[in-house]
Structures are given as C-alpha cells and as structure tokens.
Amino acid sequence: MERDIQLQLYGIVADRLKEAHRKVRALQVPEGVRMALSRKLLVITAAAKHDLADAARRLDRLMDDLDEGRFPEDLDSGGSP
Template identity: 45%
Template structure:
C-alpha cells in the first residue's frame, strides 16, 4: 500500500499538493537564491495550512501559477502554428 492510498480528505489533498509543490520548487531551473525565496514562500503556505486549509489551498494555487508564469519563457503567440 502506497502512502498516497490513504489520502482522501481535503487536508490530505492539500498535503499531497504541497509535497508536489516542494518537489517542483527543488527542480526549478532558477538561481539558488530564487529557489530559496520560493521555498520560504511555500513554507509560509504550509504553516498557514495548519490553521486554514481553504485559504492555504487558494494561496498554493496562486503560488503555483506565479511559478509557471515566472519560469515560462515561451511567448503565447509562439505556440500558434502558421496559418492558424
């Protein structure tokens, strides 16, 4: 039985998402100082999750979105094929 098999409630779902976010931050192709800053922000969200699961989940969504925007260097128009 894998550890993820026991995750069923909203708190457990948030815990799983936080763990995945930590893995994502560790693998980002950014300078070490930037990665450290992002990890501290993520730890703040983890601390918040102890008191307010819904608010922490919303903050995690925004955090992940900000990482995607920051790391993505592909202009949105570059994804459209010629003639479309």
C-alpha cells in the first residue's frame, strides 16, 4: 500500500516537473536566465530520486518564484548591453 502511494507521489512530482519545464521554455527572458532555471529543474529532478519530499518543496518554491516573476540574474550578460 505504501509503495502505491510513493509511486503516486512520483507521478505527481513528474507531472509538475513537466509543467515547470514548459513554463521555463515559454518565458521571455535572456538565455542565461533560462539556462539557470533549467539547471534548477535538473537539480530538483536529481533530488527526486533520493528525497521526494525535498524535491517537491524545491519545486513548490521554484514554481512560486516563476509565478511571481522572480528569476535568477542573467550571468551571461556580464552587465554589458
């Protein structure tokens, strides 16, 4: 029974990760910002393999940041136009 619940949770997190990837791809942001967000998603995906609850919390925070328009800085721009 517990294994079934765990598998369900993995499915939910996987679906939410797919949604997050779609959101990141659709953003109109500099490429450096998009790359930073993609790296965050990769870290969350890796974390899900070891600690599903932590990955879900990280994903919640990332989705909240995306919804609120809080993005990492574009490190590629180097401050020049």
